[in-house]
Structure formats: C-alpha cells, structure tokens
Amino acid sequence: MSNKILIVDDDRSLQEQLTWALKRDFELIQCLDHTSALKAAASDAPDLVLLDLHLPPRYLLEDGLKNIAEIKRVNPEAVVIVMTGDQETETPQHAVEEGAYDYFRKPIDLRELRIIINRALERQRIERENARLRREVESRYSFSQIIGSSEQMMEVFEAIRRVADSRATVILRGESGTGKELVARAIHYNSSRRAGPFVGVNCAALPESLIEAELFGHEKGAFTGAHAAVEGRFERAHGGTLFLDEIGGLGLPLQSKLLRVLEERELTRLGGKNSIKVDIRLISATNENLEEAIIAGRFREDLYYRINVVPIHLPALRDKREDIPLLVEHFLRTFARERGVTKRIDTEALHYLMDYSWKGNVRELENLIQRLVVMTDGELITAAQLPPHILNQTPVFRPTAESQAPTSIKELPESGLNLDREVARYEYELVRAALTRASGVKIKAAELLAVNKDRMKYLCKKYNL
Numbered sequence: 001m002s003n004k005i006l007i008v009d010d011d012r013s014l015q016e017q018l019t020w021a022l023k024r025d026f027e028l029i030q031c032l033d034h035t036s037a038l039k040a041a042a043s044d045a046p047d048l049v050l051l052d053l054h055l056p057p058r059y060l061l062e063d064g065l066k067n068i069a070e071i072k073r074v075n076p077e078a079v080v081i082v083m084t085g086d087q088e089t090e091t092p093q094h095a096v097e098e099g100a101y102d103y104f105r106k107p108i109d110l111r112e113l114r115i116i117i118n119r120a121l122e123r124q125r126i127e128r129e130n131a132r133l134r135r136e137v138e139s140r141y142s143f144s145q146i147i148g149s150s151e152q153m154m155e156v157f158e159a160i161r162r163v164a165d166s167r168a169t170v171i172l173r174g175e176s177g178t179g180k181e182l183v184a185r186a187i188h189y190n191s192s193r194r195a196g197p198f199v200g201v202n203c204a205a206l207p208e209s210l211i212e213a214e215l216f217g218h219e220k221g222a223f224t225g226a227h228a229a230v231e232g233r234f235e236r237a238h239g240g241t242l243f244l245d246e247i248g249g250l251g252l253p254l255q256s257k258l259l260r261v262l263e264e265r266e267l268t269r270l271g272g273k274n275s276i277k278v279d280i281r282l283i284s285a286t287n288e289n290l291e292e293a294i295i296a297g298r299f300r301e302d303l304y305y306r307i308n309v310v311p312i313h314l315p316a317l318r319d320k321r322e323d324i325p326l327l328v329e330h331f332l333r334t335f336a337r338e339r340g341v342t343k344r345i346d347t348e349a350l351h352y353l354m355d356y357s358w359k360g361n362v363r364e365l366e367n368l369i370q371r372l373v374v375m376t377d378g379e380l381i382t383a384a385q386l387p388p389h390i391l392n393q394t395p396v397f398r399p400t401a402e403s404q405a406p407t408s409i410k411e412l413p414e415s416g417l418n419l420d421r422e423v424a425r426y427e428y429e430l431v432r433a434a435l436t437r438a439s440g441v442k443i444k445a446a447e448l449l450a451v452n453k454d455r456m457k458y459l460c461k462k463y464n465l
Contacts, residue, residue, distance in 0.1 A: 002027050003121050006046035008037040008067075009083070010056055014108070018050065021110045022117075032056075034067050042074040048120060049075075053084040053095065061086060061094075068098040077128070079120045083108065146179065146186060147330050149454045150320040156183065159312045164190040169262075171247075171307050172285040174314030177361030180285040181245060183314065188241040193281055196240025199233050204249035212254055213270050216261075222271025234267055234278045242280045247307065248288035248299060259303045282307065317358040317365065322458030324354045327362060331369035332381075342379050343372075347464055349383040354462055356390050428463045431456075435465060 004027045007018050015030055022028060029044050031037040034055050041049060049071055053064030068080050082095045085106040092103040101120050104112065146157070163170055164187050172180040181200060188198045206214055213222070217232030233242060244250075250258065261267045262282065266275045284307045293299035317324065328345060336343040345353075358364055368387070376385050383391065430449065438444035446456035459465070 003047040004029065004044065005117070006031065006037065006040055006044065006049045006078075008032075008034075008049060008055070009052040011052070014106075017108070017110075018113075021114070026117075034063070037067070038070055038074060041071045041078060045075060046078055047124060048079045048081065048117060051080055051082050051100075053082050053086060053091070061088075061091065065094055065098045068095060068100050072099040077124070079124050081116060081120060146182060147327050148320060148323040149326060150315075150323045151452065151455075152315040152320045153323060156312060156314060159310070160186055160190065163187060163310050163312070165192055166310075167281065169281075169307055169309040170283045171309075171311050172283065172314060173311055174285075174287060175316050175361055176287050177363035178314040178316060179362050180314055181243065183312065184241070184243045184283045184285065187283060188243075188281075191241075191281070193240050197237055198241050198243065199237035200243040200245060201233050202245045204246035208251050208254070211250070212257070215254070216257065216267050216269055217272075218270035219272040222269070226271065229269070232267070232269065234261060234280060235276060237280045238278050240280065242282050244282065244284040246286060246288070247284040248286045248290055248293055252298070252300065255300045255303050259300065259306060262303075262306050317361045321354050321462075322455050324365070325350060325458070325461055327365055328353060328369060331366050332373065335370045335373040339373060341373070343376075343381060344379060345381045346383065347461070349381055349386055351462065351464075352383055352386055352390050352393075354458075356393055427459070431459045431463060432465060435460075 002025065005022060006029045007015060008031045009015055009018075010032045012032075015032075019028055019030070029040050029046060031040055037049075037051070037055075040046070051064070051067060051071070053061055053067075055064060055067065064082070064084070068082065071078060071080055079101045080099060081102045081104070082100045083104055083106060084091065087105070095103050101123075102116050104116065146153070146160075148154075148156075160183065170184075170187060172183055174180055184200070185198055188194060201211075201215065203211060213226075213230070213232065215232050215234060217230050217235055218226050219229050220226060257267075261278070265279065266277045268275055290299050290304055290308075294301050294304055317327075328350065332343050332345065353365070360367075368390075372381050372385065431445070434445040434448040435442070437448060442456050442460060443453055446453050449456070451459075
C-alpha cells in the first residue's frame with residue numbers, strides 16, 4: 001500500500017506540478033485552505049503533509065505555524081513538511097518548534113523534495129515499527145501473560161503491583177523454569193522506567209574471565225583483543241532495569257565490585273580511570289540458597305542485604321497444580337495459533353499432566369505442549385500421545401465405580417500402603433460428599449471444604465466430578 005500525502009497550497013499550478021511529480025508513487029489528497037486541510041488530516045489520516053505556511057484568508061506566518069500544531073493535534077503520527085517563499089532566517093526554526101519535520105523554500109526543487117519525503121517516511125516507518133514492538137513487548141510482559149489463579153500466584157501478582165513503581169531492589173527466588181525473567185520484565189514494563197532499556201545477564205552462563213568485562217565494559221587495550229572501548233551491561237541499562245539472573249554464580253571479586261556499584265551508583269570500565277555514573281534499577285534472581293552460600297563463604301553477606309530488599313518467591317509448578325489447566329490452555333492456544341490449527345486436550349491426558357512432578361516447572365510444561373502441538377495429528381491430544389516418562393509415573397488415585405471411602409487406619413498394614421493414593425482417595429470422597437451436600441453447586445462445596453473456588457475447580461477437573 002502506497003503512502004498517503006496531503007498537499008495543502010492555494011497555488012493551483014504548484015498543486016499540478018506536485019501531483020505530476022508524486023502521483024506515481026503516492027496516494028495524493030489536495031486542499032487549498034486551512035479548514036479543508038484540517039478536516040482531511042483528521043478523516044483521511046495522511047502519512048505526510050506538504051503544508052504551505054501562507055494560506056488564505058490572511059496569509060500570515062503566525063496562522064501557518066498554528067496550522068502545523070493543529071494538524072499534529074488531529075493526526076499526531078503525520079509528518080509535516082512546510083514549504084514557503086518566506087525568506088526570513090528564523091522561519092524554519094519556528095516551524096520545527098511547532099512540530100514540522102523539515103522545511104524548504106519555494107521555488108521547489110522536485111528532486112530535493114522527493115529526497116526529503118522519502119527520508120521522512122522512512123523515519124516514520126521506523127518510529128511506527130519501534131512503537132509496535134514496544135506495544136508487543138509490553139503486552140507480552142504484562143500481568144495477563146503471567147498465568148495462574150492459585151493463591152501462590154495471587155501473592156506474586158500483588159508483590160509485582162506493590163514493587164513495580166518503587167525504586168526498591170528486588171530478588172526473585174525460585175527453581176529453574178518458574179518464570180523469574182518473565183516476572184522481572186513484568187516489573188520493568190509496569191514501572192516508570194518502562195521507556196528505558198531492560199538488560200538481562202545470566203551470570204551462570206558466562207565464564208568468569210568474560211563476565212567482568214560484560215558487566216562493567218572495557219577501554220581500548222584493556223586486554224588482548226580489546227581493540228575498542230565497549231560499554232558494559234550496566235551502562236546499557238542506564239535509565240532502565242538491569243536483570244542479573246543466577247546472581248549466586250558470581251565469584252567473590254565480582255560480588256565486591258557489584259556491591260561498590262550499587263552503593264556508589266558509578267563504575268569504572270576495565271582498563272579505565274574515569275568514573276561513569278549509572279542510573280539503574282537492579283532485579284536479581286537465583287535458584288540457589290544464598291543463605292547457605294553465605295555460611296559456606298561463597299556469597300558476601302553485605303551484598304546479600306543489598307539485593308534482598310524485596311524478595312519475591314515464585315512457586316514450583318508441583319506446588320500450584322491448580323494452575324496447570326490454565327497454563328495448558330494458554331500454551332495450546334499460543335502454539336496452535338502460530339501454526340494456524342486448533343488443538344485441545346482430553347481429560348485423561350490433563351490428569352496425567354496434573355499428576356506429574358514437573359522438575360523443569362513451567363518451562364518444561366511449555367516445551368511439552370509445543371512439542372505436542374507440532375507432533376500430533378488431529379485436533380484432540382489424548383493421553384496415549386503423552387511421552388512415556390509422564391505415562392509411566394506412579395499414578396495417584398483416580399476414581400472408579402468400585403471406589404470405596406477410606407476406612408480408619410489404626411495401625412499401618414504390614415504390607416504398607418501408597419500414601420499419595422490413599423490421600424487422593426480420601427480427597428476424592430470429601431470433594432464428592434461436599435458436592436452432594438451442596439447439590440452440585442461448586443461455590444457452596446468450596447465453602448464447606450474451606451477452599452477457594454479456583455481450587456474447587458481444580459479438584460473437580462482432577463477427579464472428573
């Protein structure tokens with residue numbers, strides 16, 4: 001689709017000249033006065049406006065400057081290029097101050113005009129693409145993309161809301177795969193720093209010989225191969241957020257240097273002498289027990305207190321199993337949409353997924369659903385299509401017609417018993433009894449068992465009630 005240009009000039013011969021020069025490459029709209037130009041700018045949404053500064057009825061420069069501001073008000077994305085025979089040297093400056101992109105004087109050099117137009121439209125394209133990407137990123141890392149309705153996840157959401165727009169240093173604690181970077185980005189994109197950069201570093205993924213230069217930058221000649229000065233991650237995160245994942249992987253010398261930067265808000269590059277001020281918000285993450293690392297002498301206690309201002313714990317997936325159906329539905333929808341197909345999962349397969357231990361947490365579940373969407377035929381994903389390590393897990397109790405209520409156990413049988421199966425059997429009977437008492441109304445049944453409605457939904461799905 002060609003770009004749309006609005007030409008505003010009361011000189012009809014100039015209009016014809018511009019039309020002849022531009023009609024092959026652009027969609028053109030023509031206006032002779034301010035009033036019609038303002039209407040066209042609003043209704044036709046041109047990408048670019050060629051505007052004469054001296055229009056009827058008064059032909060005054062001050063009216064032309066007001067026209068720029070009014071066009072930008074009704075169509076903020078439009079690029080305005082002004083054209084005039086005014087020879088005053090200050091006129092271009094005034095036009096730019098009112099929002100014009102560029103300026104040229106009559107008589108018009110058509111070759112120069114085309115260069116200016118193409119340059120302006122290319123800049124506009126880049127700005128629109130940047131805005132689209134920013135909206136996409138902000139949407140991706142909004143609260144709506146952190147899936148879960150369990151009590152544990154409600155606590156995480158509340159912590160994000162409270163801490164997002166503060167200056168507090170945050171540490172995210174949790175096992176690998178629980179979504180620590182997703183939460184870090186959600187904090188950043190819901191804060192006043194959202195317009196600044198989000199810079200992430202996995203401290204455990206880089207060798208110690210490289211990570212110092214990666215974090216703090218280096219000057220030319222600082223070491224063999226340092227052919228030019230390079231900014232570190234701290235400098236790149238200036239005005240935004242620095243996310244240090246697996247911070248427990250930093251060696252003690254680097255911990256000392258990190259502490260100094262956090263205290264003084266300035267750093268010195270490797271091989272450098274000058275201090276560089278940095279304005280960053282630090283979010284760190286770890287799946288390691290830092291308290292044990294302090295006792296073992298592997299982590300500085302003073303740095304621990306610096307980064308542990310606001311700790312947020314991300315629960316393991318096995319500890320919030322009621323969120324698994326929501327996550328499965330989300331990943332199915334996401335990956336199926338990417339492939340232009342429809343996918344759903346049957347109840348038995350979902351039971352297997354809810355019973356599994358998920359040592360890799362949400363990341364492991366996401367990868368499995370992506371594989372199932374890609375590798376299975378048909379719309380319905382069944383239990384038979386799940387991988388063997390999930391199908392061969394020790395099963396928990398699943399109700400059958402012969403299921404009996406548990407009997408009181410005064411002594412443990414000599415042969416022993418399966419604790420998970422017995423607990424599940426008892427849980428099933430209690431849920432079924434509560435639903436019977438509540439005439440099938442889940443909210444009332446939840447009240448009888450002192451659980452929230454989301455947990456009741458999970459239990460009903462788990463036991464197919």
